[in-house]
Amino acid sequence: MIAPYFVLIPLVAAFLITLFSRKKKNVAVCLAIFAGIALLILGIVSFVLVSKADGPLLYTLGNWKIPWTINFVLDYFTSFMLITIGIIALASLVFSINYMTRYTELWKFYTLFMLMLAGMNGFVITGDLFNLFIFMEIALIAAYALVGFGCEAEELEAAFKYTVIGSLSSIFVLLAVGILYAITSTLNMADIGHNIISNRGFILYFVYGLLLTGFGLKAAIVPFHAWLPDAHSSAPAPVSAMLSGVLIKTLGIYALIRVFYHVFSISTTVLNLFLILGAITLLLGVLMAKLQFDFKRLLAFHSISQIGYIILGLGLGTPLGILGAVFHLFNHSIFKSLLFLNAGSVEYATGTRDLREMGGLGKQLKPAAVTSMIASLSISGIPPFNGFFSKLIIILAAFQAKQFIFALVAALGSILTLASFLKVQRYVFYGDPHGIERKCEKLPLCINGSMIFLAVLCVLSVVLILPGIKELILDKVVETIQNRQVYLNIISGGQL
């Protein structure tokens, strides 16, 4: 009976925040942090429960039988995503305690944040295609509003762009859901998986195209990436961390995996498409990032490039490739949100995001300098940190699948990433101070705390790949993604 609480807790928190926090200011923060901690704990509990049952757990609303009900499904992959969302949400919320004080109407921020969280959690656990659309809208509408939260000219412009492109992609998804319903007369994802006949020919390829466009726009795969740098660099830093860290992965990558691996059985056409799109995304993202001088915009372009790695790993289709993709998904959400929080803390201290105006901040902002060094080394794939292992697995998987060109592309992307982040380190934390005015000498406790928390995780998550622990967590997730039949079988049984 654990599944509904992933949606219920943030929704109730959002409601209570609007109700109480107009009079008392601290209520909003306390409620939001409490909800974040509860969701993280519940995520870990759900993983333990799934491990105990060793298979997907099903929750049906109102005990109706499956084709007529709304159902929530918990399996290894879902719980893995829920834990990722929980970690990043908690770190962003703690960070925003101090960071968001320069904005007004803070209760609106926390309400929207909670709604976004409810949408994302619901998106991950639902087993129904139309509910997938609805939860996606909840998360997205909150995200649009959060991007434009500051109400400055640039932020509004980015929010408008994001809203138009995002809602266009949602409409594509709705159209695909409608066509799938017309073909199979059901909305349940496992039921559609049972009833879909793979040689429907043209109409099924039309659905593939619509879904790939719809979710590809959310994931910012390269032909659809234009909105991401604007939206992610204009939002307040904790929101950027949320958007780049988990939103593009839940609404994009998770949906692509769920739909193309479980609802449709994966075909070589889609895999090849993933490979090519992944390689293009990877290279173009990092090349564009090299031209940037806005700190957050540079990070946003790197998000595109890292999404390319994940798609490339998925496109290989081998267990090792998927393992690399899933591990990189987790790692990237940690170090990319850490980098965005670093950018936010530098902005908090100096009031600028332009790399050329910074310099020599390493001495003043010691925690930010150290944690951003760890995150930079992680993202560029330097050995002791987590990013190295996931990239290594993806490159090895490409070699194993005899896709040597793609292995070369992945290695090249990694080198270019390193070059780009050396530039960041040199401009921001080393070099001569330019004598810019500083708004504060030391960073507040909560900002430092959340950054150190994520930096420690950057090092600790290497544990996930060690033999013994790998079999318990990552291999189970990969097995869940690969084994379509287990997901389809939930229709006939399930506990909880």
Add this chain to the structure above:
Amino acid sequence: MILYILCLVLFLVGVYGVISKKNLLKIIISFGIISYAVNLFLILIAYRRDGIFPIYEKGANPKVLVDPLPQGMVTTSIVVELAFTVLLVSIALRIYEKYKTFDITKIRRLKG
């Protein structure tokens, strides 16, 4: 079949509007057209010839019923699109306050 094709045409008209129009308000209206097309499509797949509404009445013994589920989906998606439209219009109004124009070629402070 002709209805489905017309529905697709309506959809494409909307997409054309979103992509090519320069005025923010026209983009919002084009977005509305796309939503109408998709809602129309959902209603069309639920339609059965000579079907009646799927509510049980005593004595009545209907042979063909229309599919009620897509109708439920349409009401939900109308609510979602209302939220989108309100958000878009309010952002457009705030943009007008800042830039004094609705022309997207003049709203270009973000670059790169």
